Each structure stands twice: as C-alpha cells, then as structure tokens.
Amino acid sequence: MEEQHIQLQEEVKQYVRSTGRxxxxxxxxxxxxxxxxxxxxxxxxxxxxxxxxxxxxxxxPFPAWVFGVIYLVSAALMxxxxxxxxxxxxxxxSAVELNSNEAAVRFLRNTKSYWKFYxxxxxxxxxxxxxxxxxxxxxxxxxxx
Numbered sequence: 001m002e003e004q005h006i007q008l009q010e011e012v013k014q015y016v017r018s019t020g021r022x023x024x025x026x027x028x029x030x031x032x033x034x035x036x037x038x039x040x041x042x043x044x045x046x047x048x049x050x051x052x053x054x055x056x057x058x059x060x061p062f063p064a065w066v067f068g069v070i071y072l073v074s075a076a077l078m079x080x081x082x083x084x085x086x087x088x089x090x091x092x093x094s095a096v097e098l099n100s101n102e103a104a105v106r107f108l109r110n111t112k113s114y115w116k117f118y119x120x121x122x123x124x125x126x127x128x129x130x131x132x133x134x135x136x137x138x139x140x141x142x143x144x145x
Contacts (some may be wrong), residue, residue: 016095020092023086024085024086026085030078030081034075037078038071041069041070048068084110084113088111088114
C-alpha cells in the first residue's frame with residue numbers, strides 16, 4: 001500500500017508536537033510512579049506480617065498484605081497507559097518530522113486507545129466505589145454492635 005503524504009498545517013503540527021511532548025512527560029512520570037509502587041508493595045508484603053500482628057493485638061485485625069496487592073494491581077494497570085503514551089509520543093514526533101500520514105494515524109490510534117483504557121478504568125473504579133462504600137458501612141455498623 002502506497003503511503004499518501006499529507007501536508008499538515010503549521011498550527012496542526014505545533015499541536016501534535018506539543019501533545020506528543022506532554023504524552024512523553026506523563027509516560028515518564030508514570031514510569032517513576034510504577035518504580036515507587038512496586039517496592040512499596042513488596043514492603044507491605046514483607047512488613048505485613050508484623051503489621052497484622054500489631055493490629056490484631058490492638059483489636060483491629062486487618063491483613064496488611066492487602067495494601068501490597070492493591071499497589072501491585074495499580075502498578076500493573078499503569079503499564080498499558082505508559083505503553084500507549086510512549087507509542088503516541090513517538091508517532092507524534094514522526095508524523096510532524098516526516099509529514100507521515102501513517103504515523104499520524106498511529107498517533108491518533110494510540111491516543112484513542114489511551115483514552116478508551118482510561119475511560120474503562122474510570123468506570124470500573126466508580127463501580128468498585130459504589131459497591132465498597134455500602135459494604136464498609138455494613139461492616140462498620142456490624143462491628144459497632
């Protein structure tokens with residue numbers, strides 16, 4: 001398939017270039033976030049036994065390793081976000097430098113995938129909150145009785 005070259009207006013190029021730079025910036029921030037979350041999760045697993053014992057003695061038994069699982073799941077959910085952002089950033093740069101229609105399409109495809117993933121993740125988190133709040137209230141009332 002022969003690629004058709006498009007001539008992007010200078011204003012469009014500037015927006016694509018700027019968006020690509022921001023995507024790269026947030027991808028790097030996300031990588032740093034993952035780099036902090038994984039060791040923290042491991043710390044919860046290691047220290048979880050000690051924390052659980054201390055909390056049980058205080059009359060509030062709660063397995064601290066649950067926080068480790070939450071951190072690991074959160075870090076794992078950030079990986080696709082980083083991938084979409086890095087790909088889109090690279091394709092934005094290529095689209096502007098080479099006036100490549102194919103790179104522009106990849107840029108927009110990765111941008112769409114990023115927002116789609118983020119939107120689904122948001123819906124799932126809202127649903128979890130809707131379920132978790134009544135359960136927490138029921139557990140709190142039951143513990144008070």
